[in-house]
Amino acid sequence: MLDSRVAQSAIDHAIALGADFAEVFVERNQVNNIATLSNQVRDIASGIDFGVGVRLVYGAKVLYGYTNRTDAEELKRIVSELAAKDRRDQVSAAEAFDFRTTTDIHQAERTLAKDSEVRDKVGYLFAADRAARAASNMISQTQGACGQREQAVEIFNSEGLHIRDTRHYTRTRIQAVASNGTEQATGMQTDGGLLGWEIVETLDPAESGAEAARQALVNLSAKPCPSGRMPVVIGNGFGGVIFHEACGHLLETTSVAKRASVFHDKLGEMIANPVVNAVDDGTLLREWGSINIDDEGMPTERTQLIKDGKLVNFLADRVGAAQTGLPRTGSGRRQSYQFAPASRMRNTFIEPGAASFDDMIASIDRGVYASHMGGGSVQPGTGEFNFAVTEGYYVEDGRIRHPVKAATLISTGPDVLQRISMVGGDFALATGMCGSVSGMVPTTVGQATLKVDDILVGGNA
């Protein structure tokens, strides 16, 4: 995408101005998004994002700039502007590029470059709409979305790295709205992966539509949720957002290096109940959060974070590794050329255990079963996190009683990790988008159903 001589001249210029390290990140992002409303196509949007990010490192300082242009003069201008306050005599030499081939372990077939396949995607969304409406005449509206993205990246750096990769992302979403004439409630089914439109071969639009409708109808019948501290059983799949927020962000060197994580000095210590084993794995075949190489050009890997309750590793990008002395983990990620990379999660999950769902529910006198979770957020410095329950049930005397309306669960990472007492075997993964210092990146969360003995439930009862 970028003439290597242009990249070389920008990097040589940076090194001549005394930078310890220089990198050029080139991105071409092709997008096609389809939105349906009921059985009509509401919008189709397509486009090309293209730009070049330039990163210079002087000691612990990161200088970053970007542009849409690809000529050497523009990149050198950015380098000069960035280095204006830090320029010094040259301290290192830029190595000649050595092109490395990326091993593509997530090969896509029905790619955007070949065909956007609008008719087929619209057909899928319409079929899901019909299934949702067939569930009940109380389903008042449906919205469908299918997004496909082809992100080509090319990375050059002053250590001689020259590498390319292409990532294919596809995601579908079906939302149903249920109404009883006075109140409305919603349900949503989302699927996605690191692959092309062949994802449709693994999806059943009837199931997706019916599931969105089921959630909406359950929520329409829900009663206000009780509030206060109580045990909560958290469902599998997207329930894994609890670990993502409660712990995952606190293990990124982005916060660890600044001692802005409550876990920054806990390596080797027991930070969780011994039933907890947690992993961040960028290599899972065609999973939404997977990558071949990270956005610094390093092949990604599987990183065990917690083993039998003990903290055994952090997630480190280049700068984070330099600041902490930890090894890089192939976790340097960014939303686009407009962001400098940072340590970020990929596919993050708690490994399955052996507890049964029935035993978890039976152990609760008064609590909540949160079968479906929404998003959340965390303050790394204090570990305080929140996440939303999008489908929940009141549990009393060991039995599921009735649906409850949306609630928020809040706690701190160190506290909740100690209170996970039972982990089931029904492991599943789910897709999400994670926002942090380097923008929004695709991430997968996952877990089996698990029980937290005591957590604050924010309900409206």
Add this chain to the structure above:
Amino acid sequence: MAGTVEANAERILDRVSAAGATGDLVVQEQSSLSLKAHNGELEEHKVTSTRVYGVRVVRDDRAGIAYSEAGDAAALDSMVEQAVVNAAFARVDPAEAVAAGDTTLATDDAILCPEDPTSVEAKIEAALYLERELTARDNVRNVPYNGVQDLRAERHVFATTGRTANSRNRVCSAFAYALMSDGEKDALEGTQRHARRFHEIDTAWIVDETYQRCVAMLHGEALPSKHYDVLFDVEHQADLFAVFHDMFSAKTARDGINPLRDKVGERIAVDTLTIRDAPLDANGLGYALFDDEGLATAATTLVDGGVLRTLIHNSATAAHFDVPNTHNALRSPRSSLGVGLHQLEVAVGDVDEGTLTGGEYVEIVDLAGLHSGGNPVSGDFSFGAAGFLCRDGERIRPVRNITVAGNFFEMLEKIAAIGDKQHWNPERSALMARIRFADVAVSG
């Protein structure tokens, strides 16, 4: 080689017309400086420059959009072709046409995009100062989030009808969030300020305010779960309204998911609540002379004495509902035509500060999970929160690790009082009187 915006716009709209379509074009240009400090040194120095073109074509009553960050002729021609192809798949919608008119609008740079006399060196020193001064305070462990930004944006709208609109805008900002620890207790608190020119920002105030917030919140505890009267600080009151902005959207009404779609002319709130959209209040940083169809804006009363007077419209929703256009079109280069508020204003009520803060209530100064804990379709919300248990205007004790939950639409009908003074939120995008909400579920 990329041409000027005007030359490229002419080329794009000529191609649209040649395809037998009408259309409009949004171009956004942005350049920024971003600085962050860590351990007494500049940790991040970011300089950016981007331009993106987004075209909407309408042919045979079908609309399609496409965008490009590449400005060369081939890329722009391809963008138009793709938009035409996309339109062919879209629903037939006679309401979505390119709005009539050939007006020319331009904002005054002296007001919205002034030259900033503060040098880059001084901004770097300001970023270092924020971190240095806070780190030196008692019990401050570090200042993990801090920075100084200078953002300049230019927005152009062109239409095949001959309409053009252009606006340049500058916003400088500074922020700091400090992590304070005392034994087992810790707190991460901070604040931010925004202004047209950097010297209008008082960085010493940011340091003092951030420190005081940390001190105040450090020993916060939960409080008994029950229903309380609640007052949000103006920052989070504006955030709360933003979660439910779609209640005013004619587009979601047209899509059948806005619960207020059939409520125009009906009472939706207590009779003391009046809400306006005030795009032309130049004291705010959300000032907008025109919307994203390039049409001149004007103030709009949305809720008057508790009665919903209108939803917000673009030309398409106004045509669909056969009502006047409120000129609230919202469209980025990458998105389809929607609607959005420019500058929300909650009018003053008749209650003085002493009455507003009488008796027991919870003052909320922090909300978490705004992106995930609210459902604009049902109105239900549940957020993590922090603040103070108060009585008669006095903060009795800090409260943390609590939640606030309810239904926003029902809360509008349970407003206990509205203050008689208006305040800007820190981003200066909303001007609001403070509202005391009655009977809100707070859990601790």
